[in-house]
Amino acid sequence: MRVAVKRISILVVSAVFCAAFWAVQPVFAAEPINIGVIGFASPAPGKSLFDAARLAAEEINAKGGINGRLIKLFEYDNHGKSADAVEAFQRAVNNDHVVAVVGVWISEVALALEPWSSRLHMPFITTGSAATMISSMVHDNYDAYKYTFQLQMNSDQLAQSVADFLKDDVVKNLGYKRAFIACENFAWTQSLEAGYMKYLPAAGIEIVGNLRVAPDTNDFTPIYSTIEQQHPDIVVTGWAHLGVKPTVQWHEQQVPVLLAGINAQASTSAFWDATNGATDGVISQNEASEAPITPKTLPFVEVYKKRFGVSPAYCGYNTYDALYLLKNAIELARSTDSDELVKALEKTNYTGVQGRIVFLGKESPFTHCLTYGPDFVLGTETQWQNGKLVTIWPKQAATGSLMVPDFVKHKSAAQ
Template identity: 50%
Template sequence: AFQRAVSEDKVNLVIASYISEVVLALMPWAARLKTPMITPGAASNEISAAVHKDYARNKYTFHGYLTSAALAQSICDSTKDMLIDLMKVKTAAIMSEDAAWTRPLDVGYEKCLPEIGVKVVDHIRFSPDTGDFTPIYNKIEAAKPDLIVTGISHVGVQPTVQWQNQKVPLAMTGMNSQATSSTFWSNTNGATQGVIFQSIAVPGAAITDKSLAFSAAFKKRFGSDPSYAGYMAYDQVYYAADAVKRAGTTEADKLVDALEKTDWVGTVGRTQFYGKDDQFTHSIKYGPGFVTGLMAQWQDGKQVAVWPKSLAQGAIVLPAAVKAAAR
């Protein structure tokens, strides 16, 4: 498909995939065909690390989403600000699917959770084919953590529904990519109530003056709210066009040079890329003043932004099972 797009459709740039394994498989083709590629949703550190290790070959790939390391840091930053005082969190269990993007995510969790005073008491990586999460939740409960920190994307419905149905007395936060979709409430029949999840944006959160207009227009056109990758892809179309304009050409190497100088305020914040000397070459910058994402919670059928405070639409509501256990 990548070859056909370049050879037959004569494209000058490709925006491709939210799956890390797919992006990693496409990187050699971007190099061979000298065609810039931007991912709107893949997270694996290996993408930008490969650009850093062999810049001359892989410079055509741009990591247009937060790396797994940045996502882990975002979740630790929010846990420190939101949950440590609210829930007296001192311990956590990590529960992640076995995928390319979660390996560095989990490394990030194991590093940053202790840095904010949260001890990791269990770490489970499960097959994406897992159907019964009962043994996993039983094992986690036996470790007596205060919190479950997740790394799930290719699965989402089953662990969420079973967490709710089994009344697991532990709050759940972290990465749950399917929870970023507006259909997740109906997909889980409301079992996602109380789930806290990292997202790049949610409807109603005015990250920039472009955020609300885009999400409203998207819903009017498609009948649903954009997912995290939808926000990212939308911004990428605009800053790619801006790069072509600044470069004055679509010639690949000059377009790469222009993309490296991107400084674009879109729907999710200010986008700039790390340079060739940074370990995450061509990944977007994370932190205040750039793209941080936010934490949201499913509350009564709606995604409610709860972190950072500047974007919060409401406060965290502890799940019923967690409140019952606290009593």
């Protein structure tokens, strides 16, 4: 089996000499705190995940590290494969002696790592995987799976966030009340689809159709034809691996339906170039966006864009917060012991770039997942408008208003 590629980011590690004994003997810096980062590096979400981890580690180290110890990142590209991720996780723990692992934006990979987090007693914070099973496993067998935390709104919460936006902005302001659900066929969308079926009717939206799209789909013409036959106002999506092709073909074919829901790749400014502008008008739910969500959000985005040339993808926000959560947990626990870190992480009450982070407790069916809501993490809705990614919901963080593409306007006016 091919070993997962590992890159080591050693951030500002230098020998430190004690001034009082300068002429006698050098005193070297304390051992670094090793943290593993695992992800599928080549797609936009994966690149953002690694970049955000580096940025957070550099910031923390520049301010003295964690209790005087610098962070040393060990990075592993799992190439989108669970087997490579498991091998990387084992290597991180047994060879590189990490104190925690963060990352992973594919739910199937996170679910493959969760049992290894349990076996090796290694804190694992997934920062991009949404399957509800990740946190429900912690609830169902806490003693075994307590080492896993889901620093990502799960699929049920994502569906609720999308429905809340549609109710506030689309149903209320446009009168659009007919939706067709189109999700890619992956683990994370099983609970997303179930969430849509539950929350959309409660938001006043009639579901007129539902289909799951194969991951290797290239031609979306028959899919859009099937959707149009049901005369929906909105296509409510669940796309993370898919994104570019259905977006481009929606625009090229002028499909007269508003494209909303979740299009994870559309969460970064790189998506405009990837679709050659075809993403104009597309709406997508995000963990956070370039908006005044908290006092920390815009400064993070500005530094990130200056450093990497694009805005963060959804899991970039989460991974950046994850490093600070680990810093706080280690300082609170005064230890890097796994069980002590779990206890400290469970006490998290931290305002990060995506909102106020509090993990759900044992009583919740989603133990160790984020708490969803206006006073916690609510998510945002963004829309591509003339080359800019505009935050249109929630109202308190909005940087612009919902825009309906001309070819969708023509359709709605004819009804």
